[in-house]
Amino acid sequence: MVAKKIKPVRVRIAPSPTGYLHIGTARTALFNYLFAKQNNGSFILRIEDTDLERSEKRFEEDIINSLQWLGLDWDEGPVAGKKTYKGKFKPYRQTERLDTYEKYINKLLEDHAAYYCFCTKEELENQRQAALAEGRAPKYSGKCRSLSAEEVKQNMAINQGHVIRFKVPEVTVSFKDLIRGEISFDATLIGDIVIAKDPRVPLYNFAVVVDDSEMEISHVIRGEDHIANTPKQILIQRALGLDQPEYAHLPLILDPDRSKMSKRYSATSINEYKEQGFLPEAMVNFMALLGWHPQGDKETFTIEELAKEFDLTRIQKAGAVFNIAKLKWVNGQYIKKLQPEQLMLRLGLPETKENLRVGAIVKDRLETLQDFAALTDFLFKLPEYEAGLLVWQTNTKEKTKENLESARKILSNIEEADYNKKYLDEVLMPTAIAQGKGDYLWPLRVAVSGQKASPGPFEIIEALGKEKTLERIQIAIDKLI
Ligand code: GLU
Numbered sequence: 437m438v439a440k441k442i443k444p445v446r447v448r449i450a451p452s453p454t455g456y457l458h459i460g461t462a463r464t465a466l467f468n469y470l471f472a473k474q475n476n477g478s479f480i481l482r483i484e485d486t487d488l489e490r491s492e493k494r495f496e497e498d499i500i501n502s503l504q505w506l507g508l509d510w511d512e513g514p515v516a517g518k519k520t521y522k523g524k525f526k527p528y529r530q531t532e533r534l535d536t537y538e539k540y541i542n543k544l545l546e547d548h549a550a551y552y553c554f555c556t557k558e559e560l561e562n563q564r565q566a567a568l569a570e571g572r573a574p575k576y577s578g579k580c581r582s583l584s585a586e587e588v589k590q591n592m593a594i595n596q597g598h599v600i601r602f603k604v605p606e607v608t609v610s611f612k613d614l615i616r617g618e619i620s621f622d623a624t625l626i627g628d629i630v631i632a633k634d635p636r637v638p639l640y641n642f643a644v645v646v647d648d649s650e651m652e653i654s655h656v657i658r659g660e661d662h663i664a665n666t667p668k669q670i671l672i673q674r675a676l677g678l679d680q681p682e683y684a685h686l687p688l689i690l691d692p693d694r695s696k697m698s699k700r701y702s703a704t705s706i707n708e709y710k711e712q713g714f715l716p717e718a719m720v721n722f723m724a725l726l727g728w729h730p731q732g733d734k735e736t737f738t739i740e741e742l743a744k745e746f747d748l749t750r751i752q753k754a755g756a757v758f759n760i761a762k763l764k765w766v767n768g769q770y771i772k773k774l775q776p777e778q779l780m781l782r783l784g785l786p787e788t789k790e791n792l793r794v795g796a797i798v799k800d801r802l803e804t805l806q807d808f809a810a811l812t813d814f815l816f817k818l819p820e821y822e823a824g825l826l827v828w829q830t831n832t833k834e835k836t837k838e839n840l841e842s843a844r845k846i847l848s849n850i851e852e853a854d855y856n857k858k859y860l861d862e863v864l865m866p867t868a869i870a871q872g873k874g875d876y877l878w879p880l881r882v883a884v885s886g887q888k889a890s891p892g893p894f895e896i897i898e899a900l901g902k903e904k905t906l907e908r909i910q911i912a913i914d915k916l917i
Pocket residue numbers: 449450451452484644657658659662
């Protein structure tokens with residue numbers, strides 16, 4: 437008996453550059469990437485840009501940049517072995533592979549598995565209407581199936597518009613989806629599909645079959661919205677005598693109302709999340725949990741950990757609801773773990789002493805990098821506030837002023853180097869307790885923050901440093917005169 441040779445794992449993400457990288461496509465890319473990594477396989481990027489009207493260079497750039505930002509590097513490109521494209525592998529592009537498609541289309545035409553169709557739009561519409569009127573599912577009538585070579589030639593000669601159709605055999609197509617199990621389609625309902633406008637203008641279902649075979653893709657892992665394309669692709673594979681890859685269709689990402697994710701609830705493109713201050717490692721972590729569940733209760737994973745734990749068979753069939761609150765929570769966890777220097781780097785701010793101090797006190801409260809400005813504005817510029825805000829509950833202005841003067845005195849005797857939360861706590865707390873914590877610490881906190889709600893006074897004082905702190909307390913004292 438000959439042992440069946442195990443094919444190496446080769447997977448791909450095949451985005452069409454007709455929009456910015458969508459979170460759904462990014463999640464598909466991530467699952468493919470993880471599957472490749474855990475199987476020592478290859479992850480390929482293929483830009484499906486055959487739709488010239490809808491494809492745009494700026495979208496291609498965005499897709500490439502966003503995948504890079506997420507850390508989803510692809511392992512090869514058409515130029516063997518070299519990273520020649522902005523330090524990365526050049527991605528495959530379908531528009532650069534037209535010779536290949538032409539070869540395969542001609543083979544189908546020669547084998548009479550595909551044919552030229554000259555039906556006009558009006559004719560097709562009439563056929564469709566007739567089918568609907570008779571209660572039949574509309575499908576192509578097959579009118580041009582049996583045109584002779586001579587008739588085709590004549591139609592071509594008079595420049596009659598044409599497309600190329602694939603003869604869809606009247607069979608039942610079944611395949612075993614790695615997530616959804618056995619799936620069957622009755623191909624008699626499909627009708628002969630258009631696979632190209634011309635031998636050099638292939639359409640999606642055809643180009644994808646050729647490329648998946650030429651690139652020796654072992655597993656096609658993609659969104660569930662492509663399930664209905666799978667039987668068409670399998671039939672084209674069979675007609676060309678190509679191997680069938682394994683299929684795994686991922687559940688859709690849903691909005692909270694369980695409709696397909698749209699811009700109505702949340703941003704859908706990766707660059708929007710980048711701009712809103714989400715970290716790539718948090719996005720990766722969050723996206724991994726959209727439809728996949730690890731074995732334990734662990735919720736934060738690095739991409740390396742994910743590559744170990746990921747399991748295609750633990751992907752759910754039901755749609756995955758996108759929960760923005762969860763994404764913010766995950767992001768906050770990652771921001772918390774950053775050192776102040778790393779935080780400044782992510783924020784694009786210089787690592788000044790002041791910035792680092794501020795970063796250290798607020799980072800535990802940031803859900804996104806964007807929160808930084810809102811949470812720290814008061815540290816850079818004291819907000820306007822009324823004298824009354826300084827007075828705690830039933831205390832008097834006089835007593836409040838005395839307490840602030842006492843705090844100012846103690847603080848002015850502390851060395852700048854000792855302006856840290858722990859030391860300030862030790863030095864000021866005994867007096868605060870003696871005078872009443874609310875009466876003593878409330879005005880101090882308002883004086884240094886100018887705000888009704890803020891972090892605690894010692895944290896703020898640590899971030900402000902000695903000079904600014906004393907200045908702010910003096911402003912408060914002056915308000916109480
Ligand atoms: N270009 C297709 C898309 O963007 C690829 C689908 C597939 O993975 O086969 O949806």
